[in-house]
Amino acid sequence: MEFSSKIIEQAVDAFAQLPGVGKKTALRFVLHVIKQEQYKTDNFSKLINQLKTDLKFCTKCHTISEQDICEICANPLRDEKIICVVQDYRDVLAIENTGLYKGHYHVLGGLISPLEGITPSSLNIESLTTKLEANVINEIILALNATMEGETTSFYIFRKIAPYQVKLSAIARGIAVGDELEYADEVTLGRSILNRIPFDSLLKK
Amino acid sequence: MEFSSKIIEQAVDAFAQLPGVGKKTALRFVLHVIKQEQYKTDNFSKLINQLKTDLKFCTKCHTISEQDICEICANPLRDEKIICVVQDYRDVLAIENTGLYKGHYHVLGGLISPLEGITPSSLNIESLTTKLEANVINEIILALNATMEGETTSFYIFRKIAPYQVKLSAIARGIAVGDELEYADEVTLGRSILNRIPFDSLLKK
Numbered sequence A, B: 001m002e003f004s005s006k007i008i009e010q011a012v013d014a015f016a017q018l019p020g021v022g023k024k025t026a027l028r029f030v031l032h033v034i035k036q037e038q039y040k041t042d043n044f045s046k047l048i049n050q051l052k053t054d055l056k057f058c059t060k061c062h063t064i065s066e067q068d069i070c071e072i073c074a075n076p077l078r079d080e081k082i083i084c085v086v087q088d089y090r091d092v093l094a095i096e097n098t099g100l101y102k103g104h105y106h107v108l109g110g111l112i113s114p115l116e117g118i119t120p121s122s123l124n125i126e127s128l129t130t131k132l133e134a135n136v137i138n139e140i141i142l143a144l145n146a147t148m149e150g151e152t153t154s155f156y157i158f159r160k161i162a163p164y165q166v167k168l169s170a171i172a173r174g175i176a177v178g179d180e181l182e183y184a185d186e187v188t189l190g191r192s193i194l195n196r197i198p199f200d201s202l203l204k205k
Helices: A006-015 A023-035 A038-053 A089-098 A126-133 A148-161 A186-194 A199-203 B006-015 B023-035 B038-053 B089-098 B126-133 B148-161 B186-194 B199-203
Strands: A079-086 A103-107 A139-142 A167-170 B079-086 B103-107 B139-142 B167-170
Touching: A006 A023, A006 B038, A023 B038, A023 B089, A038 B006, A038 B023, A038 B038, A079 A089, A079 A126, A089 A103, A089 B023, A103 A126, A103 A139, A126 A148, A139 A148, A148 A167, B006 B023, B079 B089, B079 B126, B089 B103, B103 B126, B103 B139, B126 B148, B139 B148, B148 B167
Parallel strands: A079 A103, A079 A139, A139 A167, B079 B103, B079 B139, B139 B167
Antiparallel strands: none
């Protein structure tokens, strides 16, 4: 695509770096911004700057936070003996939105993926074992995607953690609430039978 | 969705105003920006500002331009007696990329759509008739989408232009190059038969 203006071209290139955005979509975004009211554009541009200047990663759990220690890690009402290991900030939000978890988190910052060049050393795994050495953790819950990368990462952490006296669990895989058995894939259905649970535990929810 | 940070929340809201972007996609964008190198974020934020400060609309054809008069309108080699009426800047780019049009443009800035509250008065239609009054235009080509809104707008302009001595044409509707007849819809196929063209005109391309 050839543009009549250098500024449009550069702005399209900048928007096209966002995940899943191609040049055509980027151009739609650019035209939208041009037509927006001035104050909205000023605000948009300012917020993008603030994302870098005002946000940091929590030094304890590595989630995104405005403080050095995030609100969850700083909350005395939450159980610091349980750590839920997740891929990124979005998973923290998703689990927080369930309102059913009251422990701490540990954000890996990605999943092991040799194809994308993401090795264990580029993830926050070392700091997890450091936490275990302090001997205050009772349980680690692995809450990673049910994908090849997620399973690989879970297994890697399982082996790293093995030397420590800590309970290791993983979130349940099974039929999603509202789903029909007929359309579930065999692996999920098979696992949901192997990992069946006492019926009365369902009644409590 | 509840966010742990006001800045993230505001940034997600700002990104979610882009066309076709929901809150989940906006959050992906925000996380991408947070992880980006500092200079890229600075550049991104600066470019968004520049879209408002350095760009304007051409006073002749209403397309986006860095000057008061756009490069196309300012080019003496282009035929100012022919005007191609399009919806927006993207259509100018698309037609320019064909390399087959050497006239001027007139950008409406949208299409008539009562449902979205876009009336003829909110589009650049008045300035088109003003151009016609100067009596230098030979032909007007309507190049609008083949949708309900596009056809409505074409018909509206057709009636507005009727009093003037000017040739009015519309871009051809028909089977796209590379398409198979079998899968074409009936309306398009029907029109392509009614508006059939001398075979030797195809040989010239």
